[in-house]
Amino acid sequence: MxxxxxxxxxxxxxxxxxxxxxxxxxxxxxxxxxxxxxxxxxxxxxxxxxxxxxxxxxxxxxxxxxxxxxxxxxxxxxxxxxxxxxxxxxxxxxxxxxxxxxxxxxxxxxxxxxxxxxxxxxxxxxxxxxxxxxxxxxxxxxxxxxxxxxxxxxxxxxxxxxxxxxxxxxxxxxxxxxxxxxxxxxxxxxxxxxxxxxxxxxxxxxxxxxxxxxxxxxxxxxxxxxxxxxxxxxxxxxxxxxxxxxxxxxxxxxxxxxxxxxxxxxxxxxxxxxxxxxxxxxxxxxxxxxxxxxxxxTHWPGRMELVNSSPTVILDGAHNLPGIQALCQTIRDDFADRDVYLLVAILADKQYEAMLGELAALPNVHLTATRFAGPGKQRPSADLTATLAQLRTRYPVQEVADWQTAFAGIAHQLSADDVLIITGSLYFISDVRHLMMD
CATH class of the missing domain: 3.40.1190.10 (Mur-like, catalytic domain)
Structure with missing residues (x-):
């Protein structure tokens, strides 16, 4: 029943x-x-x-x-x-x-x-x-x-x-x-x-x-x-x-x-x-x-959702390669003159190597990779360590296993003009949104 x-x-x-x-x-x-x-x-x-x-x-x-x-x-x-x-x-x-x-x-x-x-x-x-x-x-x-x-x-x-x-x-x-x-x-x-x-x-x-x-x-x-x-x-x-x-x-x-x-x-x-x-x-x-x-x-949670304006904090559930490519284009067009901090977690069944490669190619991006629980045991968060080791980036890539710790670490170093974008999975965005909206 x-x-x-x-x-x-x-x-x-x-x-x-x-x-x-x-x-x-x-x-x-x-x-x-x-x-x-x-x-x-x-x-x-x-x-x-x-x-x-x-x-x-x-x-x-x-x-x-x-x-x-x-x-x-x-x-x-x-x-x-x-x-x-x-x-x-x-x-x-x-x-x-x-x-x-x-x-x-x-x-x-x-x-x-x-x-x-x-x-x-x-x-x-x-x-x-x-x-x-x-x-x-x-x-x-x-x-x-x-x-x-x-x-x-x-x-x-x-x-x-x-x-x-x-x-x-x-x-x-x-x-x-x-x-x-x-x-x-x-x-x-x-x-x-x-x-x-x-x-x-x-x-x-x-x-x-x-x-x-x-x-x-x-x-x-x-x-x-x-x-x-x-x-x-x-x-x-x-x-x-x-x-x-x-x-x-x-x-x-x-x-x-x-x-x-x-x-x-x-x-x-x-x-x-x-x-x-x-x-x-x-x-x-x-x-x-x-x-x-x-x-x-129109309001659509988790899609280039502006949750803070100074500094700019955006939740974007880009969860596949085309989505990440669209996000990269927005960063190039709208935030080229600003430091962009990215907190990224991706499901293991996605094209995470290609997705990270697109993000790493942006010259003004500070990339932090992390993990989250995922929607279930069959769909875990990807282990990105090996992929991160191969990326060539302007700024050093960070890897922080616990996403809450990673989020807090980035938040402390942001200036008013910086941009923080949290992305890689709609399920990840859902977890972050719970933390921010509680």
Whole structure:
């Protein structure tokens, strides 16, 4: 029996993470026994190597500013599990989570006995709880963030989204998605639905070719960055980008983003286009002031999140090579004239050698590597000692095993003009945020 919040979380987190053979069949059986709650709602579906969460957050705020109610499903959470399932920016209540988890657990027990491969995985259970909750509260739109990939992601059971999006394609989760950018793009293109438009951010050429072929096969109209909509940064060196947006349907000459970092310029273009498609599909006019208001109101914890201004302290959950490359570009553009202290911890299943190499190449960076508990025994923090020994850096690299000690050591030596960026893993950022916000 699940009677309280702790029991609900223990049940969810106690489930297996992955099965050997990817399939949506188990998820469909699972949802059928729950009464197919997913069939009653209208969706936007977002995938991508990086930028998914930011695009979801910006799209949500634009739609909220237009007066709609909006559900969101995102991962991972930063502070509490409830953040993954939100209605109008408010996390699902503990009572609702316990009640729905208890209902879902009954079906899971049944499927554990009936299915040869065993019952649902942790993420399938998260997804089912989300669908059940939103079927009850019935927002105008639900924005789904894909967990990994697309084709076999448990969110991909929805039949008829208003629109879909691919924010970016880069190297991450190759164990599950395949070794090449074409393989990864093919998985992400799997969320396309026949006749429904897809918004596409700037993709590598090989990835774009795969997406275009899939769109042809499924009669999916593509709206591509740089072709169907153009977004430009208007102010060099601004931590919070000022952008212009232009498409045949909408022109925004000047809008300021509330999410920091150069990479948010492209994400904003995808979010504006996705929100516009949703509003049009719902028969609503697009209001320029509401778009600007939504972008100015967007907050997304752990993504270039400014938590202190003098000295500048930023939490950025760049957790893979493309994410670190985007962070490096922001450092080059916005902090080239300042000393930047980096506190970095990375999961062992990531490309940590390449990620550290990118950071070490920056001339104004003081690099401190550390470790943290990680999300579970199967996914520990990487031992970076051997990699650090091979790095060539302008300033000596520090390694401090205990991240709290490392954080305190850096904090004591910062001057008002210095920048501290804590990065390498969203799970690490979550731990640091707990310490800072308590």
């Amino acid at each position: 699940i009677n309280n919040y702790q029991q609900a979380l223990a049940f969810i987190h106690g489930r297996t993470k992955f099965k050997k053979i990817p399939t949506l069949e188990r998820m469909r059986v699972f949802l059928k026994k729950l009464g197919n709650p997913q069939d009653q709602l209208r969706y936007l579906h977002v995938t991508g190597t990086n930028g998914k969460g930011s695009v979801v957050a910006m799209t949500r705020e634009i739609l909220l500013a237009h007066g709609l109610s909006v559900g969101t499903f995102t991962s991972p959470f930063i502070t509490r599990f409830n953040e993954r399932i939100e209605l109008d920016g408010r996390p699902i209540s503990d009572d609702d989570l316990v009640r729905i988890t208890s209902r879902v657990a009954t079906v899971v027990d049944l499927l554990d006995q009936q299915l040869p491969s065993g019952g649902p995985t942790e993420f399938e259970i998260d997804t089912a709880i989300m669908f059940c909750y939103f079927a009850e509260v019935h927002p105008d739109v639900v924005i789904l963030e894909v967990g990994i990939g697309g084709t076999y992601d448990s969110t991909n059971v929805i039949a008829d989204p208003l629109a879909t999006a691919i924010t970016s394609v880069g190297y991450d989760h190759m164990k599950y998605l395949g070794p090449t950018l074409a393989d990864i793009a093919r998985q992400k293109a799997g969320i396309m639905k026949s006749g429904r438009p897809m918004v596409v951010g700037k993709l590598p050429v090989t990835a774009m070719a795969v997406v275009e072929q899939a769109a042809d096969d499924h009669q999916v109209p593509l709206l591509c960055a740089g072709v169907d909509f153009v977004v430009n940064s208007l102010q060099d060196g601004a931590l919070f980008p000022v952008i212009s947006y232009q498409s045949d349907e909408l022109v925004l000459p000047k809008v300021t983003l509330s999410l920091a970092g150069d990479y948010q310029v492209g994400n904003a273009g995808v979010a504006i286009t996705l929100a516009r498609l949703a509003l049009t599909a719902l028969g609503l006019p697009v209001d320029k002031r509401s778009v600007a208001q939504g972008l100015a109101a």
